[in-house]
Amino acid sequence: VHNETSTGVTSRVADVRAALGDHDALLLVDTISSLASIDFRHDEWGVDVTVGGSQKGLMLPAGLSFNAVSAKAVEASKRARLPRSYWDWTPIIAANQAGYWPYTSATNLLYGLREALAMLREEGLENVFARHARHAAATRAAVRGWGLEVLALDERELSGSLTAVMLDGSDAVRRLILERFDMSLGAGLGRLQDRVFRIGHLGHFNDLMLAGTLAGVQMGLKLAGHDVGDGVGAALEHLAG
């Protein structure tokens, strides 16, 4: 998983590839919440299968998913013995070569994708990645300003697309923020339930949306009785820096 959505931790995919050495295993990467938000290099990093989706960094509704596959993965797929039909790449690759799709296409999402790609190219992918990294850094400045801690520990693995914040009793805060400010924060999952909340900052998102987001979190924390500092001020200082 390139960007782990429940924790806000990214994987160092190139290092994983290096660690694999000449092992025969395929390297499969889920980029659902990183594609078009955090730099990712399918070919350069030697990934065998990359899975992406339309509903995060590509700024579209859910409904399109993408696979990038290496020759080695295609070979392995041909030898695989798990029965499959819709997930089978063979008819898709054959149809793609003629510019088609073997099943009913989500045509209107393809029009949306064309526009999303035009927007990304207009801003420039490097700038898109830098914008996400900057928003993540401003969010972490807010977290420090509140006197709270980010879940991710390793500086090299901090997510550009979302930030998980440690807070016991986070579910009550999330509920209050939803009711009072109409903003939905991500919940902690599994053993992190009620112990973290998650702030998303990806896709079609700018400085003032982030400022509004962090203001909602700060007001919600205070209203829920948490004695937090001025995270918003710290974030604004970062954003204006």
Next chain:
Amino acid sequence: VHNETSTGVTSRVADVRAALGDHDALLLVDTISSLASIDFRHDEWGVDVTVGGSQKGLMLPAGLSFNAVSAKAVEASKRARLPRSYWDWTPIIAANQAGYWPYTSATNLLYGLREALAMLREEGLENVFARHARHAAATRAAVRGWGLEVLALDERELSGSLTAVMLDGSDAVRRLILERFDMSLGAGLGRLQDRVFRIGHLGHFNDLMLAGTLAGVQMGLKLAGHDVGDGVGAALEHLAG
């Protein structure tokens, strides 16, 4: 003018009506930037002609305008000698009585209006007015926090839909905020040019949008070299109060 858009000052229309006494003059009120944002009472306040538009508190694109007219105004209109055609109420009133409009209707805006009215009723007009008043008060708290002054002087005339802030050299700040944060603030008009900027807070607008707006203003002021205090913090305190 019920809400003077260039200054953020409201008129006390009922007082104006009282001051008119039994004078024969018609009372005409422009509610373009107050309708559905600030309480207004055409009948109760004895207004003769109220003019409203679709593009502010009704949350629609520009394209629809409304007149509420008293019997006295209709009478006066019949006696008026200014030649007119499109502005003539006679064919409009006649067509309205059968549920029609004498010219080409902006049909799609009428569908939008139906939805806008449903949204206003769902929230409740009293709540809508209170929301605007609260956002205006939070904005003024921010202005005080920045160490700046609001243009309007009389407590009874503070606008709920926009706030004009005194600042010499405001145009450079507005330009910087537009370029850096993609947010367009209102300019000072006439002799207020470059001496005020205006913050709109009306229509489909909530606490976090206001927080983002004020954050953009604060960052812009600082980036333009103005040594301002923490207006955002003051506004958040008001909003969470």
Next chain:
Amino acid sequence: VHNETSTGVTSRVADVRAALGDHDALLLVDTISSLASIDFRHDEWGVDVTVGGSQKGLMLPAGLSFNAVSAKAVEASKRARLPRSYWDWTPIIAANQAGYWPYTSATNLLYGLREALAMLREEGLENVFARHARHAAATRAAVRGWGLEVLALDERELSGSLTAVMLDGSDAVRRLILERFDMSLGAGLGRLQDRVFRIGHLGHFNDLMLAGTLAGVQMGLKLAGHDVGDGVGAALEHLAG
């Protein structure tokens, strides 16, 4: 009026201009239902004021109107003594020179206009005019096929954007077609009331839409008890010719 919407008769504007000779009168032309559907030449034909709108050949909702004005018209406007404000060209021309509009703009319609103009250029204006002329001719073939008559008498004045068809008792047919086939035909106006119905064929319109339209008229005529011939067949023959 370049295209008279209630009768389906066009004016030979160039001939009108020629007939004016060196008379001082201004030539004002209403192109509401012809602009971008029927060839019109403001400069070449020596028109002083052309009025157009967004809601017909430009394929947009109602809400934008356009004036093309000659130098002579601007001069006359300056000398005119009718009081005016919104209709005054002076502030509009001044604002236009800087790329602005002196009042609140219908911004979303301007985006629509940009796309409409792109569509017209893509098809080519000559092709757009030819398409409308061809649809008008096919409609007249249908009218002849039904054994009915077109209102317009002069071959040189047949409208490309709509066709008025003579029929006593047309209102009952129109009502039946609206109820049964969900299609709204234009009514006869003034002394043509209940004596003609009007078929529009302009804007974003193609052969099969016209075929469906004419099929609805033919079925409606028959259902209303009119013993008409096979107009649809005649129109299809024209369209496939």
Next chain:
Amino acid sequence: VHNETSTGVTSRVADVRAALGDHDALLLVDTISSLASIDFRHDEWGVDVTVGGSQKGLMLPAGLSFNAVSAKAVEASKRARLPRSYWDWTPIIAANQAGYWPYTSATNLLYGLREALAMLREEGLENVFARHARHAAATRAAVRGWGLEVLALDERELSGSLTAVMLDGSDAVRRLILERFDMSLGAGLGRLQDRVFRIGHLGHFNDLMLAGTLAGVQMGLKLAGHDVGDGVGAALEHLAG
């Protein structure tokens, strides 16, 4: 397959169920191109698994799919040994019970679905089915009028949502109709390639759309050199009957 899209033949599902007798087999029915267009009764007909989609009779873009499952099917699913993850009903049924979906939802399609269901209820499902059956009968009248034959042989299996028409060399006609009239007809598939073309008449569709559709087919057939009769006239007679 309740409605076989490539042939325009429906299956008599209740008869299939009866023929199964007390055999243990599950009855799985694909209703992709029949759901909300042709009467279908999951419970009454004893179907075990019904599969539907959003992109046909529900008048939505592709992107939603539905399963109706019998208790017997759920049981069988639990015993099945084919490895599966996304296709596994267990987490879906569990999440559904709390009103949720275990994966990312296509939220905007769900809003569309709510409106589509409201439209179907407003018209009345019986009326929706009758409308499709009537359009199918009118289409077959056109086919007979052209002197051609429908592919389906059994009166009890004629599809209400599409009609396949026998025609050697159909691909050239389809191409001509696409280029000349901007209308895309379905191709013959498999051994029917170039031997049938298919006319769809389902979803948000009315008499005049069908008339335009059939007019396009008739003109295309003639332009391609096929000596056909007046199918459109026959269809209009049926529609107005």
